[in-house]
Amino acid sequence: MKSTNPLDPDHYHRVVDCQWGCPAHTDVPKYIRQIAQGDFTAAYLENRKSNVFPGVLGRVCDRPCEPACRRGRLDESPVAICRLKRVAADLSDDIRDKLPPKGPANGKRIACVGAGCASLTVANDLLPLGYDITIFEKHDKPGGLMRTNIPSFRLPEEVLDNEIDLIVERGVDLRLNSPIDSMQTLLDEGYDAVFVGTGAPRGKDLNLPGRHDTDRIHIGIDWLESVAFDHIDTIGENVLIIGVGNTAMDCCRSSLRLGGKNVSVIARKPRGWFKASDWELEDAEEENVDILINHSPKAFIVEDGVLKGMTFDKLHYDISDTGELSRPEVIEEIFLPCDDVILAIGQENSFPWIERDLGMSFDEWDTPTVDKVTHAAEIPGVFFGGDSAFGPKNIIWAVEHGHQAAISIHKHCSGEDVSDRPPTAMNLLSTKMGIHEWSYSNDFDDAERRQMQHVELTQRFKDIRIEVELGFDAEQTAREVERCLNCDVQTVFAESLCIECDACMDVCPVYCLTITEDAEEDVLRQQLRAPADNKEQVLYVSGALPQTGKVMVKDENLCIHCGLCAERCPTGAWDMRKSQLLVPYANDEAAEARKKTA
Amino acid sequence: MSFIAKPKITHPGLPRNEIGLTVRDYEGSMSTLCAGCGHDSVSSAIMQAYFELSIEPHRVAKVSGIGCSSKTPTYFLGGAHGFNSVHGRMPSIATGANAANRELQYIGVSGDGDSLSIGLGQFAHAIRRNVNMIYMLENNGVYGLTKGQFSASADKGSKAKKGAANAYSPIDPVLLAISLGCTFVARSFSGDKDQLVPLIKSAISHSGFALLDVISPCVTFNDHEGSTKSYAHTREHMRETVFADYIGAHEEILTRVEPGEARQVTMHDGSRVSFRHVDESYDPTDRIAAISYIEKHRAEGAVVTGLLYVEESSEDMHSTLGSAPQAMSDIPYQKLNPGADALKKIQSRWK
Numbered sequence: 001m002k003s004t005n006p007l008d009p010d011h012y013h014r015v016v017d018c019q020w021g022c023p024a025h026t027d028v029p030k031y032i033r034q035i036a037q038g039d040f041t042a043a044y045l046e047n048r049k050s051n052v053f054p055g056v057l058g059r060v061c062d063r064p065c066e067p068a069c070r071r072g073r074l075d076e077s078p079v080a081i082c083r084l085k086r087v088a089a090d091l092s093d094d095i096r097d098k099l100p101p102k103g104p105a106n107g108k109r110i111a112c113v114g115a116g117c118a119s120l121t122v123a124n125d126l127l128p129l130g131y132d133i134t135i136f137e138k139h140d141k142p143g144g145l146m147r148t149n150i151p152s153f154r155l156p157e158e159v160l161d162n163e164i165d166l167i168v169e170r171g172v173d174l175r176l177n178s179p180i181d182s183m184q185t186l187l188d189e190g191y192d193a194v195f196v197g198t199g200a201p202r203g204k205d206l207n208l209p210g211r212h213d214t215d216r217i218h219i220g221i222d223w224l225e226s227v228a229f230d231h232i233d234t235i236g237e238n239v240l241i242i243g244v245g246n247t248a249m250d251c252c253r254s255s256l257r258l259g260g261k262n263v264s265v266i267a268r269k270p271r272g273w274f275k276a277s278d279w280e281l282e283d284a285e286e287e288n289v290d291i292l293i294n295h296s297p298k299a300f301i302v303e304d305g306v307l308k309g310m311t312f313d314k315l316h317y318d319i320s321d322t323g324e325l326s327r328p329e330v331i332e333e334i335f336l337p338c339d340d341v342i343l344a345i346g347q348e349n350s351f352p353w354i355e356r357d358l359g360m361s362f363d364e365w366d367t368p369t370v371d372k373v374t375h376a377a378e379i380p381g382v383f384f385g386g387d388s389a390f391g392p393k394n395i396i397w398a399v400e401h402g403h404q405a406a407i408s409i410h411k412h413c414s415g416e417d418v419s420d421r422p423p424t425a426m427n428l429l430s431t432k433m434g435i436h437e438w439s440y441s442n443d444f445d446d447a448e449r450r451q452m453q454h455v456e457l458t459q460r461f462k463d464i465r466i467e468v469e470l471g472f473d474a475e476q477t478a479r480e481v482e483r484c485l486n487c488d489v490q491t492v493f494a495e496s497l498c499i500e501c502d503a504c505m506d507v508c509p510v511y512c513l514t515i516t517e518d519a520e521e522d523v524l525r526q527q528l529r530a531p532a533d534n535k536e537q538v539l540y541v542s543g544a545l546p547q548t549g550k551v552m553v554k555d556e557n558l559c560i561h562c563g564l565c566a567e568r569c570p571t572g573a574w575d576m577r578k579s580q581l582l583v584p585y586a587n588d589e590a591a592e593a594r595k596k597t598a
Numbered sequence: 599m600s601f602i603a604k605p606k607i608t609h610p611g612l613p614r615n616e617i618g619l620t621v622r623d624y625e626g627s628m629s630t631l632c633a634g635c636g637h638d639s640v641s642s643a644i645m646q647a648y649f650e651l652s653i654e655p656h657r658v659a660k661v662s663g664i665g666c667s668s669k670t671p672t673y674f675l676g677g678a679h680g681f682n683s684v685h686g687r688m689p690s691i692a693t694g695a696n697a698a699n700r701e702l703q704y705i706g707v708s709g710d711g712d713s714l715s716i717g718l719g720q721f722a723h724a725i726r727r728n729v730n731m732i733y734m735l736e737n738n739g740v741y742g743l744t745k746g747q748f749s750a751s752a753d754k755g756s757k758a759k760k761g762a763a764n765a766y767s768p769i770d771p772v773l774l775a776i777s778l779g780c781t782f783v784a785r786s787f788s789g790d791k792d793q794l795v796p797l798i799k800s801a802i803s804h805s806g807f808a809l810l811d812v813i814s815p816c817v818t819f820n821d822h823e824g825s826t827k828s829y830a831h832t833r834e835h836m837r838e839t840v841f842a843d844y845i846g847a848h849e850e851i852l853t854r855v856e857p858g859e860a861r862q863v864t865m866h867d868g869s870r871v872s873f874r875h876v877d878e879s880y881d882p883t884d885r886i887a888a889i890s891y892i893e894k895h896r897a898e899g900a901v902v903t904g905l906l907y908v909e910e911s912s913e914d915m916h917s918t919l920g921s922a923p924q925a926m927s928d929i930p931y932q933k934l935n936p937g938a939d940a941l942k943k944i945q946s947r948w949k
Contacts, residue, residue, distance in 0.1 A: 436600050
């Protein structure tokens with residue numbers, strides 16, 4: 001097959017599974033090493049560069065990095081990346097003086113609608129460039145869904161406040177209690193660009209008989225918002241949560257803290273088809289929440305204006321050999337008594353404040369037409385990000401949208417083509433320190449994933465503000481950091497030096513190296529020393545080797561980056577080099593400008 | 599030498615053999631030889647061969663003398679028995695161990711110094727007795743442990759690292775072994791496992807002394823231009839005469855061996871070795887022809903490799919001596935050592 005071009009930044013980036021899996025491309029191995037060295041402040045700043053809210057995300061991120069983690073393919077549990085992020089955030093020094101200050105005013109004014117993670121990221125990236133940024137927020141506190149939808153027992157308010165302050169206090173004009181009710185009016189104010197980061201603020205309703213005969217049926221995200229702002233502080237003893245996504249998990253666990261005794265989560269489908277993350281399900285079940293599967297809601301039973309319960313169709317599914325669900329079959333009707341019902345069956349976009357004659361088109365879910373790369377709407381100078389751009393996703397996606405939108409806004413305001421994106425680059429730097437010494441911890445640690453300690457069940461329901469997760473202690477942190485395989489320390493091969501002594505192949509503990517005759521990829525994958533069946537993972541294929549004309553093939557799938565191939569190589573054909581992805585940000589330019597004036 | 603041990607973690611999809619082991623269960627300690635040493639590659643081929651034959655490591659005994667090569671038994675089959683003897687004396691130890699317990703499989707690892715200088719006499723007599731063992735001669739033409747002086751197998755005119763030419767004619771262990779009546783003689787190269795692994799498997803199944811002379815470059819002292827035992831020189835001058843495919847007793851013959859082209863030799867344990875002739879004129883069972891063929895090619899500077907000579911009906915040391923059919927460790931002590939009275943009785947016969 002075609003030999004690999006290691007100069008393409010994507011090749012080595014793909015090897016760093018966590019970073020490749022992260023929408024914001026956080027350099028995970030780098031910050032884990034910084035934590036291992038006790039440099040929590042550097043680890044925090046490394047995180048902040050890409051994900052802006054390490055303290056928040058270290059608690060509540062959707063963690064796309066963890067299922068991607070190579071360690072999970074080797075011994076079944078990935079590195080606790082998210083937990084380590086929290087360690088960095090909890091132990092970091094004050095970093096206020098390490099952030100770039102607001103740049104000299106460049107005379108451009110930007111309006112951001114909604115003070116959620118996307119808008120705050122835009123502000124964070126554009127401030128150092130000297131933009132004048134105004135954020136309009138309808139609530140009396142900033143944070144958007146991070147504040148309204150994530151209960152404080154998972155995300156303490158002070159953590160959120162601190163990370164928002166780090167942005168706002170550098171000179172953002174944050175206008176609270178300032179809902180925008182007309183896009184036309186906003187556009188008329190003559191901003192140089194408008195960024196919409198209003199989220200997907202409308203919870204889906206369930207229009208079944210009895211829905212409007214009582215006030216004890218709540219929309220999940222609205223209910224969580226009322227709890228967050230202390231508008232609601234009690235709930236009935238018997239609560240049914242409809243839906244089994246992450247919002248449902250937050251609703252059931254919040255209910256337990258507001259007086260709920262028997263809290264059940266109702267799922268339409270069997271386990272395995274739940275939308276909630278595994279760890280959120282585990283935490284809810286630890287708190288004795290019942291999860292009832294295969295129940296389809298039928299009616300709300302209200303007698304004399306009092307909610308008595310709900311009726312459901314109990315369903316039966318057959319699961320095919322390929323793991324697909326059959327059409328459900330109704331077995332029986334079931335009645336479940338309750339005092340309150342919380343609907344957590346999804347949320348959608350809603351833009352009642354955008355006039356429909358401005359030249360923007362919306363699809364059937366009320367999602368606007370937005371360019372996937374530039375985040376530009378159909379009106380020049382208007383950009384969307386976060387859930388408001390492409391429908392509900394999560395915080396880390398919203399942050400990445402913010403970064404991309406910031407680049408677009410800066411280009412737009414500089415009169416450049418927004419579709420001309422700045423390139424991503426890659427640096428490779430040898431980690432060799434001595435004959436068999438490397439500047440990273442190359443020995444494999446077979447420790448199992450450390451388990452998060454929780455506040456005792458008897459204590460945690462006393463106050464909704466008691467954070468359940470205690471964070472990793474020093475011992476847990478010290479072991480967990482060693483579980484990281486340092487996938488960013490790449491095995492870099494120089495075929496012209498290879499004498500085909502086989503030493504690297506022989507010493508590799510996971511059999512990822514093979515010297516073989518070249519062939520097409522499918523054939524090549526079969527003639528390697530260990531099966532290379534994971535096609536998601538790339539092969540490295542060298543050019544022809546000097547002595548026999550064969551090729552060196554590396555299956556990147558399970559490489560543990562121990563460096564033994566490089567240690568056993570007599571000619572230095574293998575080297576362990578740290579790859580650093582150079583992700584472009586809008587404020588790179590400010591960094592360059594600062595260097596020039598320094 | 600690496601500071602870390604080879605991690606225990608491995609590829610979850612690694613193949614398992616008939617007794618449920620992976621090739622990693624045939625490993626030993628981490629090698630302390632120079633990075634890129636041919637000997638490490640030979641150790642790896644040995645592990646692969648025992649793995650493929652599903653031999654339990656504890657049914658194997660490893661013996662060696664002194665030298666870089668003689669260190670290597672530590673680096674494979676950690677679960678096997680082992681004895682690291684004095685310089686050049688491995689054949690005696692192997693002969694004694696084999697006499698005492700014929701049920702273990704013996705592999706002796708030696709080098710060109712250990713076998714062809716100090717141990718030449720021992721080497722010759724182990725062949726003469728046809729001890730049932732593999733004799734792995736890791737041949738690099740230099741004394742690596744003492745910084746690269748020429749050994750007895752270095753070719754005349756071959757250059758040392760600093761440029762001095764070797765003045766003496768080499769001892770060729772293959773020719774020596776054939777002339778001494780060795781019943782299994784092969785030559786291979788550490789950098790060609792496709793050839794080496796089937797040869798080791800064939801040697802394991804051979805009943806009698808099996809010599810494997812493996813060109814195994816010394817990456818530190820003998821891998822330069824002017825050396826005749828470097829990786830590059832060996833690859834360039836290697837002439838594969840016969841390709842030997844090992845076929846287990848119960849395996850079907852692989853279809854890639856065309857009938858008529860391949861010739862088969864049945865080994866003692868019912869397994870077969872199928873020869874694919876690279877050179878049609880070569881007959882690995884004709885001793886005289888083999889000698890002249892090897893001599894002729896040596897004069898041309900070619901390194902003839904493959905299974906060069908094999909005697910099908912080989913009679914090993916135990917058959918010649920008519921010794922007990924079982925291991926001595928399995929014979930009751932009373933029978934093995936009948937006591938002073940029995941000894942007196944025997945001695946009285948010669949009075």
